[in-house]
Amino acid sequence: MLSYGDPYLDELLGGLRRGSLVLIAGNPGTGKTILSAQCAHRNAVERGAKAMYVSMAEPREVFMGYMRGLGMDFEGLESMGLFRYLDLASPIDPSFMEGLLQEALKEAISTRVDLLVIDSLSAILQLLGRGKARSLVHTLFTRVVRAAGITTVAVVEVPRGTRRLGLGVEEFVADVVLLLTRREIEARLGRELEVVKARGVEVKHPRLLYTLHGGFKALPPMRRWRAEGGRLQPIEGPSGAYSTGVEDLDAVIGGYPRGAVVHLEVGDNVDAQQYHVFVAPLLASFVASGRGVIMMPGAGVDAGTVRRLGGLYGLADEDFNLRVRVVQPRPLKAKLGPPPWLVEVEGRSLDDDYDAWLRALRGLQESTRRVEVAAYVGADGVYQLYGEEPLYRLLSLEALRTRSEGGLLMVVTKPGLDGRAVRTVSNVSDVHLKLVRRRGALLIYGVKPRTELYAVSIDTSRGYPAPRLTPIV
Incomplete structure (x- = not known):
């Protein structure tokens, strides 16, 4: 043969x-x-x-x-x-x-x-x-x-x-x-x-x-992968920018500018495991560098999912307690009290819950002695909890705060979110990346800055899932 x-x-x-x-x-x-x-x-x-x-x-x-x-x-x-x-x-x-x-x-x-x-x-x-x-x-x-x-x-x-x-x-x-x-x-x-x-x-x-x-x-069509969990080392970003957490993506777009709003748009048929590899390394890199991370996860993602993802990149309980805060609605029936890194809110009024978000964020800045924080917002989760206008208000406030204080704001939009909301996030963003599936292959490209298509494969040789990008030429 x-x-x-x-x-x-x-x-x-x-x-x-x-x-x-x-x-x-x-x-x-x-x-x-x-x-x-x-x-x-x-x-x-x-x-x-x-x-x-x-x-x-x-x-x-x-x-x-x-x-x-x-x-x-x-x-x-x-x-x-x-x-x-x-x-x-x-x-x-x-x-x-x-x-x-x-x-x-x-x-x-x-x-x-x-x-x-x-x-x-x-x-x-x-x-x-x-x-x-x-x-x-x-x-x-x-x-x-x-x-x-x-x-x-x-x-x-x-x-x-x-x-x-x-x-x-x-x-x-x-x-x-x-x-x-x-x-x-x-x-x-x-x-x-x-x-x-x-x-x-x-x-x-x-x-x-x-x-x-x-x-x-x-x-080939993207397949599911398994990683044992290895400690992600801080990745030095290009001058004036943060690393995306993905070395190949850094080489393509030059990292994320300090104080930038990043929009990651997830296309149809892209599952959670596939888009998480462009979120988790960024946030894990911030934590490994001694900076804080605050999150408001999207629909279908809760604090437990966040903790498991952090574990894939070697983050321990101590890392979460010191440098991570996850803001999510309080469950109706809680068997145990929340861990120190989980901030539970009512999920009714954005104004009240945003106050809790800011208190948690200021606490991170004090405990890490770093003003620069990576903030993550799952737009579909905010939209479902509070509605369209509160989502726009949150984006406006967080974009203003991020550009003033430094750090980074990443907003993820997924299929099913109202088209106007997706366009609004794109308009606010400094960097707009999109993930799509075609013939089973996972592709990523830049809308802002514009790039050509890159095929995504996953390297687990370091113990954690690391995306590798191959240009389609």
């Missing part, structure tokens, strides 16, 4: 069966050459498979240089006898093309290559015409793929605005057809792979996103 050149494609399709024909189709600029080259490179490096690359797209020097920039050393593989690049991209009389291709196929058979890449079948069609091209494709399928058992990957150009692959015959005899497309996601560049055909394989996710950052990388 060979590799498709990508770990998740191998998992999804069960690996590349020897002697099969794979078509990689798509419009120009969708990464067909990168994926086909990556397939050849990975099989040569990891499995010792011999590969021949027949190119009618790029001269040898261009191909080698481009792939070297993506970390693929094909020249080294050539010296080891594991790779052969046949350059048919230079101007050639079409009358000689058929003979050269026939010789290439004979060489592939005689040297017993494991993998043959043809880039591209569309160029053959243009050079030879439909009649001769059909004959050559038939030879390729019957003599090379079926009789000789050579695994073949063929690139097919798809004209923009159509899904027709080319000759109209190759997709019927192919074992696997992968269609790569560019599509707009949230007014930003997105890339999607569709498994059009996979003979003998039940494909659980026939459509998925991918990126060309550092090569071809399929983006």
Whole structure:
């Protein structure tokens, strides 16, 4: 079994069966050459498979240089006898093309290559015409793929605005057809792979996103994760800013400015575990730095959830008692008294409960001897408890206080919250980030400042969940 050149494609399709024909189709600029080259490179490096690359797209020097920039050393593989690049991209009389291709196929058979890449079948069609091209494709399928058992990957150009692959015959005899497309996601560049055909394989996710950052990388649907709990160390923020708690996000937006209002907008189908990893590290970093954190959680999140999340990042009871305050409505029936870090309010009047919030906040400033506090507000919880206008008043008061005293105000909005309320939070904010799910993958992007899409994965190697961001390019 060979590799498709990508770990998740191998998992999804069960690996590349020897002697099969794979078509990689798509419009120009969708990464067909990168994926086909990556397939050849990975099989040569990891499995010792011999590969021949027949190119009618790029001269040898261009191909080698481009792939070297993506970390693929094909020249080294050539010296080891594991790779052969046949350059048919230079101007050639079409009358000689058929003979050269026939010789290439004979060489592939005689040297017993494991993998043959043809880039591209569309160029053959243009050079030879439909009649001769059909004959050559038939030879390729019957003599090379079926009789000789050579695994073949063929690139097919798809004209923009159509899904027709080319000759109209190759997709019927192919074992696997992968269609790569560019599509707009949230007014930003997105890339999607569709498994059009996979003979003998039940494909659980026939459509998925991918990126060309550092090569071809399929983006699997986000899965739930488990972390044992490790102490998050304070992350130094950029000059004049706080760390977001996520190192990759710091690199993208430069941290959160001091005294800023941050709006984290959660899109449809993004669950609590997925958006918490962009909240908890920030607040844990504040606590680990000796600063205070005060919270008014959103709907579905209570003090117990907050305590468990803090534990994931190594926060102990002492940390909560000294530097954390959670403000929430008093339960109807309380079995035990609240811990020192829990501030219970009536949940009827925002004016009364905001007074309790301010007293708790001032107490934090005194006990930590730090004026700068991170305040967190779950907008949907405030909206449900007090209504729309009180939510706006709270945002106005807290934004004014934060900009005057420093620190940070993070406001999270979730699906189901009134659209006007979401826009109001966005208008007040200095930084606006949005989390969305597409084809199962978790994506984040900046509205303010504007960024492109980043795919989110979770690293638990330090004991706590740490988001890693990969740009979709």
